[in-house]
Structures are given as C-alpha cells and as structure tokens.
Amino acid sequence: MxxxxxxxxxxxxxxxxxxxxxxxxxxxxxxxxxxxxxxxxxxxxxxxxxxxxxxxxxxxxxxxxxxxxxxxxxxxxxxxxxxxxxxxxxxxxxxxxxxxxxxxxxxxxxxxxxxxxxxxxxxxxxxxxxxxxxxxxxxxxxxxxxxxxxxxxxxxxxxxxxxxxxxxxxxxxxxxxxxxxxxxxxxxxxxxxxxxxxxxxxxxxxxxxxxxxxxxxxxxxxxxxxxxxxxMTEAAYAHMFALAERLAAGLRAAIGRHGLPWCVSQVGARTEFQFCAAPPVNGSEAEAAMDHGLEHALHLYLLNRGVLITPFHNMMLVCPETTAGMWIGWWRWSRRRLES
Known part of the structure; x- marks a missing residue:
C-alpha cells in the first residue's frame, strides 16, 4: 500500500x-x-x-x-x-x-x-x-x-x-x-x-x-x-526465437516424414502442433481438432523420455536457459533408451 x-x-x-x-x-x-x-x-x-x-x-x-x-x-x-x-x-x-x-x-x-x-x-x-x-x-x-x-x-x-x-x-x-x-x-x-x-x-x-x-x-x-x-532482454528473445524456429522446423519435418495431417503454429518463442492439416482460424475449428486421447498418449511418451511439455494441448516454450545442446543430449539419451 x-x-x-x-x-x-x-x-x-x-x-x-x-x-x-x-x-x-x-x-x-x-x-x-x-x-x-x-x-x-x-x-x-x-x-x-x-x-x-x-x-x-x-x-x-x-x-x-x-x-x-x-x-x-x-x-x-x-x-x-x-x-x-x-x-x-x-x-x-x-x-x-x-x-x-x-x-x-x-x-x-x-x-x-x-x-x-x-x-x-x-x-x-x-x-x-x-x-x-x-x-x-x-x-x-x-x-x-x-x-x-x-x-x-x-x-x-x-x-x-x-x-x-x-x-x-x-x-x-x-x-x-x-x-x-x-x-x-x-x-x-x-x-x-x-x-x-x-x-x-x-x-x-x-x-x-x-x-x-x-x-x-x-x-x-x-x-x-x-x-x-x-x-526479458532483446538478446534473450533473439536466442529464444532462433531455438523456437529450430523446434518448429523439426516438428514440421517429423510430421512430414510420417505423413500426418497435422500443422505447426508459432508465436515467437511459443510453438504448438495441432491435429489438423491447416492452422485453425477460430476457436471452434481448434477445438474440433483436439484429440484428448492422442494428446495424453503423446504427453506420456515424452514424459517417459524425460521431456515435460505443457500438460494441456501441445504447446512448447523455449526460455533464455534453453540450449540446442539440451535437445541433442535428450535425443541421444532417448535413442539409447529405445535401443536398449
């Protein structure tokens, strides 16, 4: 006061x-x-x-x-x-x-x-x-x-x-x-x-x-x-944007490899993949694209491999502390888990 x-x-x-x-x-x-x-x-x-x-x-x-x-x-x-x-x-x-x-x-x-x-x-x-x-x-x-x-x-x-x-x-x-x-x-x-x-x-x-x-x-x-x-500096945002772009590109590539009718949207450091072929233009379309069972299965898959994303829908954020090395390390760890 x-x-x-x-x-x-x-x-x-x-x-x-x-x-x-x-x-x-x-x-x-x-x-x-x-x-x-x-x-x-x-x-x-x-x-x-x-x-x-x-x-x-x-x-x-x-x-x-x-x-x-x-x-x-x-x-x-x-x-x-x-x-x-x-x-x-x-x-x-x-x-x-x-x-x-x-x-x-x-x-x-x-x-x-x-x-x-x-x-x-x-x-x-x-x-x-x-x-x-x-x-x-x-x-x-x-x-x-x-x-x-x-x-x-x-x-x-x-x-x-x-x-x-x-x-x-x-x-x-x-x-x-x-x-x-x-x-x-x-x-x-x-x-x-x-x-x-x-x-x-x-x-x-x-x-x-x-x-x-x-x-x-x-x-x-x-x-x-x-x-x-x-x-919340210009430099921190520039760092986050570069990694968010890399994340979005990687998601699109993985979706494309598997021929999935999914899309990826991004707002700066915030990236989301959705279960529809084209980005939704309103709330009704976005809700219709949701598949809660598939969402939960994906979240559990990621949790079992050491990755926690937002526990509702499929949103991911990078932060000033995120590094490309973190993702490379996770990927190698995940591959070892899958091969063992």
Whole structure:
C-alpha cells in the first residue's frame, strides 16, 4: 500500500517497453483482467464484455461463455454461478469481422477482451488484416480494446500488440512479467487515465473494490524490476526465437516424414502442433481438432523420455536457459533408451 522505489522504476520500464504511460499492479492476470473489466464498464457506462470463442483469461467469471452451435452458452463447468452470464457477455469467433461488427452495433459493449493470438484452445493466429480492421470497428463502436498478453508476451520484448501496432486501450500481463512470481500489471492510455480519474472523482467516496492489499508488494516489485531489466532482454528473445524456429522446423519435418495431417503454429518463442492439416482460424475449428486421447498418449511418451511439455494441448516454450545442446543430449539419451 506504500509504494517503494521499485514501483517507480517498474512503472517507467513498463511504459518504455509497452508504450502505455499509466500502470497499475495486481497479483494475477485474472485479477488484472477483472479490474480492467470493472474500469471499462465504469468509464463507458456500458455493461457488456465481448470475448472470442474458446478464449481463456484466467478465472474471470464473465468470460466463461462459448458458442455452441452458434449460440452463446455459459459453460457448464463454471461452479457457483447464480446469474446468466450471457446477459452481459457477448461472444464471437476469432477472425470473424462480420460477427464482430454485428456484436458491436448495439453500442452496449464496454470492452473487447482478447489475446492478440489465441493460445489456450490450441493456437489460433489472426488472419492478415484482421486486427487492423477489428481495431477500427472497436473504436468506431466506442468500445475499448483490452489485450491480454500473458501468453503472447512470447512474441517479443513489447508483446504482440507493440510488435504489430494494435494500440490497445488496456494491456494486461500476468506472471511472466515477474518471472513466475505472483504478480500482474495492467497499463492504459493517457486519455483513458483521465476518464478513469474523472469517473472515480464523480463516484461516492469509499473503496472501489479494484485492487488488493498485497498489490505491488515488495517481493513482486523486486521480481518485476529484475526481470524487466536483466531477463526479458532483446538478446534473450533473439536466442529464444532462433531455438523456437529450430523446434518448429523439426516438428514440421517429423510430421512430414510420417505423413500426418497435422500443422505447426508459432508465436515467437511459443510453438504448438495441432491435429489438423491447416492452422485453425477460430476457436471452434481448434477445438474440433483436439484429440484428448492422442494428446495424453503423446504427453506420456515424452514424459517417459524425460521431456515435460505443457500438460494441456501441445504447446512448447523455449526460455533464455534453453540450449540446442539440451535437445541433442535428450535425443541421444532417448535413442539409447529405445535401443536398449
């Protein structure tokens, strides 16, 4: 609750890196997304959040809505929810500009909460021109764009939005910003900061419910400062990109040798193989390509050979400590195991 020197330094580092001048802190990306939704509703006076089918933004209740046969449907897996989320959450397919335009037309959407590339239903990359057109539609409708880059920070030091010029109103980043320590951040534009301040000043006095006692705690701030200054560097990303390219190329070669109808997608240091011949263009296609039995068998195969990948779908990350020698050593070890 009392900011220290690290908070000021971290704020400056975030502004330089991501291009947004104002920052607040949270303990998780879930909290940051929840706080941003509250702010978006407060400053716009609108109730609805728009998400893309198959999205994941932590355990924020508002986003647990999917398209089922084209109909927005609250997920049955959401425990303890007592009101219909579809009254306040709109959902459309990723890469579907026509559906996005229709959903925004009523003028009741406060914000579009999105990963710039979907990463939790397998991987779904934006089609060429999608985000430029989507950004124009969102602005024209008076809604706000929230980029949740907790996963797509793999794109580069400034994330996907900075690399591709998305110009979000809000930017959310979770635990990667502190190297895995419990922390998160959300940044916003100067224009939005003024609206937020005016909204807070016009409200009755008292706690807003946005923020927690442990937000910006000393450990989190120290971790973020160390990570931003010394770990998330241009050189580290260049190292990771080269190895991720090698990994993706190796996967494609192996898939080709065996004639499998699979594809490989990549977002910077993040690589995924999926059980479909062409990369999916939306969440429904990505989910349809999933084969949970095959996925579990592959994961078990890799575990038995000393390799642990993400325990859901088929995503792999390289990190600054990953080396080509690690893969060569694993390959030789695996061959010896198979031959013995």
């Amino acid at each position: 009392l900011p220290g020197e690290d908070a000021a330094v971290v704020g400056e580092l975030l502004a330089q890196r991501f291009g947004l001048p104002f920052w607040q802190f949270a303990l998780t990306a879930t909290d940051a997304n929840r706080f941003v939704i509250r702010w978006a509703r407060a400053v716009t006076g609108r109730s609805k959040v728009l998400v893309f089918n198959g999205c994941y933004h932590g355990t924020v209740d508002d986003v647990f809505v999917d398209l089922v046969d084209g109909v927005p449907t609250q997920r049955d897996s959401l425990l303890g929810q007592v009101y219909d989320l579809t009254r306040h959450t709109a959902v459309v397919e990723f890469n579907d500009l026509a559906a996005l335009e229709v959903a925004l037309a009523a003028g009741d959407v406060a914000c579009v909460l999105a990963e710039p590339a979907m990463t939790n239903v397998g991987m779904v990359l934006p089609q060429p021109g999608f985000w430029a057109a989507a950004r124009a539609l969102i602005r024209a409708a008076g809604a706000l764009l929230v980029c949740d880059e907790t996963h797509t920070i793999s794109t580069g030091p400034g994330g996907y939005a900075r690399a591709h010029g998305l110009e979000p109103d809000f930017f959310v980043l979770g635990k990667p910003v502190g190297g895995g320590v419990a922390c998160a951040v959300y940044g916003f534009t100067a224009e939005l900061a003024a609206r937020m301040q005016a909204t807070k000043s016009a409200a009755p006095p008292g706690h807003s419910g946005i923020g927690t006692t442990l937000t910006a705690n000393a450990l989190a701030m120290a971790a973020m400062r160390a990570n931003l200054e010394s770990v």
